[in-house]
Amino acid sequence: MAKCNVKVVEAGVDLESDLRVIELSSKYGLVPALGFHPEFVERSNEVDEVLKLLDKAKAISEVGLDYYWIKEEELKRKEVQVLERFLEEGERRNIPVIIHSRGGNKDLLSILPSYKVKFVIHAYEGSVKDALKFVDLGGFISFPPVIVRDKFRQAIAKEVPLENAFTETDSPFLGVDKGTRNEPCNVIYALKKIAELKGVEQEEVERKIEENFKKIFP
Numbered sequence: 001m002a003k004c005n006v007k008v009v010e011a012g013v014d015l016e017s018d019l020r021v022i023e024l025s026s027k028y029g030l031v032p033a034l035g036f037h038p039e040f041v042e043r044s045n046e047v048d049e050v051l052k053l054l055d056k057a058k059a060i061s062e063v064g065l066d067y068y069w070i071k072e073e074e075l076k077r078k079e080v081q082v083l084e085r086f087l088e089e090g091e092r093r094n095i096p097v098i099i100h101s102r103g104g105n106k107d108l109l110s111i112l113p114s115y116k117v118k119f120v121i122h123a124y125e126g127s128v129k130d131a132l133k134f135v136d137l138g139g140f141i142s143f144p145p146v147i148v149r150d151k152f153r154q155a156i157a158k159e160v161p162l163e164n165a166f167t168e169t170d171s172p173f174l175g176v177d178k179g180t181r182n183e184p185c186n187v188i189y190a191l192k193k194i195a196e197l198k199g200v201e202q203e204e205v206e207r208k209i210e211e212n213f214k215k216i217f218p
Contacts, residue, residue, distance in 0.1 A: 065104025
């Protein structure tokens with residue numbers, strides 16, 4: 001694999017992985033992002049323990065709403081309650097929140113205006129219209145390498161200003177080739193595709209993404 005220079009945000013998804021993120025971040029200089037994934041809402045008894053770890057976090061992740069896997073209305077309401085607890089902490093601590101939203105954009109757009117937080121919608125999926133609503137709230141839209149073969153994400157990237165764009169890998173998922181393991185260095189493919197879609201040089205996209213990263217992680 002070619003050498004690359006990327007800043008890796010290591011995101012936990014539950015108590016066990018959050019503890020592992022703290023360990024890896026200390027050892028390798030990764031950016032620790034701690035949180036609780038909405039898919040695990042049935043284990044929300046872990047949330048109190050995760051919240052206690054946030055002193056060690058540079059960001060809150062991966063929190064949000066997932067109505068694709070979670071169908072029960074009671075569990076959806078619980079997802080909202082958990083998300084709001086993390087948004088409160090993000091505002092109180094003045095740290096960014098990296099948000100997972102799958103099928104929950106409508107509810108998320110109604111919730112976010114109540115909190116003063118910097119936020120990134122990770123691996124965004126949804127309409128162009130909703131993406132621009134998140135942008136209007138001051139948010140950032142993040143694109144993984146799957147954009148090279150995803151026409152819907154390509155349409156969104158054309159419309160989202162570079163000033164509100166992020167790139168990521170969501171490693172080991174959402175890679176360039178279906179069924180292959182994604183790696184952090186593959187972010188280069190997302191950068192190249194965005195540059196192509198925007199009709200600008202790749203260096204400009206890289207510069208803008210770096211500026212956006214510094215806005216989130218000053």
